[in-house]
Amino acid sequence: MFTRNELIAPVLGIACALALAISLPAAATATPAAEAVQEIAAGLEGAVTKAAGEVAATAEQAVPDAGVAAPAPVPVAAATAEEAKSSSTAEAAKQIHKTKHWSWEYTNPDTGQKLGKKNVINNFCTSVTSNHSFCSACHIGYGWADDSFDFSSEANVDCIVCHDTTGTYKKLPGLSGHPNYETMEWPPHSGRFRPPTDLKKIAQNVGPTSRKTCGTCHFYGGGGDAVKHGDLDSSLTNPGRYLDVHMDSEGLNFSCSRCHVTDEHEVSGSRYGVTAADEKGVLVPGSLDPRNPTTCVACHGNTPHPDKAAKLNDHTRKLACQTCHIPAYARSTLQTKMSWDWSTAGKLDEQGHRIQLKNSAGKVVYDSKKGNFTYDRYVVPEYQWFNGEVKFTLFGDQVSEDSVVKINEFQGDANDPDARIWPVRVFRGKQMYDKGLQTLAVLHTAGKDDAAFWGNYDWDKAMEVGMRAAGSEYSGELGFVSTEMSWPVTHMVSPKEDALDCESCHTDGGRLAGIEGIYLPARDRMPLIDTIGFGIALLALIGVLIHGGIRVILAKREG
């Protein structure tokens, strides 16, 4: 008997090999050697396509009538697949196993904090723990339903979600990282149906990652388009120059990986370990320097402005590029979420049904499952010193209702040479905490069992399951704390003509009004010196006017 996992893995293994085959000709130039490479690649492509076709066909036969398990003919397909899977595909899977995209774990080398999506509690959907089968719709694997998931299995690696070019591959929440293999009502109770995922077609059309593939997860974080980041949403699939000068689909047309350079499938540039400043400047592509390539400075250096605007180059000692060059985020028609209040969740109508209220723009502002939301567009970031180090409030850390809990706190101040003033999206919320244990709570939100909050709206039941999954016993006392989560604003880079002008900060009450530790001309002055200086100047003026006035009067009298 073969499980769905074992079936799909070979298909996708082939697809991975295919991806490699496709990428080879792209790199080739018109030398004989290169032509040879091209031929090999073409051959490989043919073979792989055929194999993929076979496997996919088998898979298609097998899955619909078998449900979870699939019947016999598979070994043949598996063998084919095993052959087709080149060593580099296996290599790729091994590489994937080492990435944050796979492990959802990251240990901060400076603070020792265990971070990553698996460990962090945020103030959106709050926690992956106890909710894997839903959250793993954005995991690059198959089958992460609970703690028994095999992280060492190469067959569990989902190449397609990143390498699909058809745009038809969709991993659905609740399927533990799988797409639907059968016709399925989606969204649930919508009366609309998704046909089975066409794996054959998808396997024949794998390719490099794109804004679209990365976006399938990163544009939709937090439960929908534009919700989480504010500077990442589906408007970046085909953005205009105005929205992002690098990704501009009719201009530079950068894919994500143009900046988020990958090395052995590990994608660079992570908000868990941010490079807030890089004094060393340009990082030449191909250099062995282990610096982070995903910074503005890596390409532009620290003195990017032309001589006639040399004064701007002085600013890079104190400001992140993003501060002036991303004047606002969520700059499309899509609204991003600005706050999420869980404390109102769970109210039902008279028939005991879920309530959803929408605003005039059609965005849900209340949902029984989640509570209240607010939204905004063209959001002006907040600004703060940031040296790249982020401290999180993790499960078990003491929290209370007396103060706003910083889900994560950006470190750094004016005296820190590694710190720059950064634009920050601050997402505010109110969320569950265990009053007895005084820790942020893990709530069992999603699942088909009768404890999941999103089905049964019973706080205590859902808390019990969630907290236990996190390794604690729920004290029985649920509370809500105010929380803030900070996100560096770094996408949606405006064209230079839209960058902030001087007066945005060089004025009283400007954007940097709250930034301490620097002298900012036009914002800062010593009031006493102004009073004395203008005072004496005024007295001098009055003095000469009186003196002159007397002279004029006397002169008139004399005729």
Added chain:
Amino acid sequence: MERIYIFKRFERFWHWTQALLIITMMITGFEIHGTYSNLGFETAVEVHTIAAWALITLWVFAIFWHFTTGEWKQYIPTMDKVEAMFRYYLTGIFTHAEHPFRQTTLHKHNPLQRLAYLFVKLLINPLIWASGFLYLFYTSWESWGLGWLNLEWIATIHVIAAFMMLIFFIAHIYLATTGHKPMSHIKAMITGWEEID
């Protein structure tokens, strides 16, 4: 009425260029300071910076001129008749009392002027120039071994000097009208010829 030639061509050029530059620097400087907004911060900084270099250049020429012509001696301070000058401005000027000082080509400034201009040349100008120069190059302080400096202090010194300049400017313009006739001094600075009693 008598006329004497006191301001030579270079001196007049220097004076009016300097006047223009200093007015420009005050207008843009106090905008940079955040007192008002007028040209916009960016333009104010650009104009202020260009004017700064122009003023420095002018000063270099002026200093050279003063020394090569010996005109610097015009600014040697004297306390002689200072009190009389004060009394003149406080009362004598209203009663047509005789001016305690007689201008000549060798002594073109009255004792109060001498003191005031010396104060400008030895205190305000160097202060404004040194603090302004440091302000311009604040990113280089560390490499010059001046890392201990602090922009707030430098800016404050610059602002204090700017206030002194503003106060001087007000008094100076008014006193320019206290010649033989209200326009006598001003005409003199334009034509070089001063009318005296």
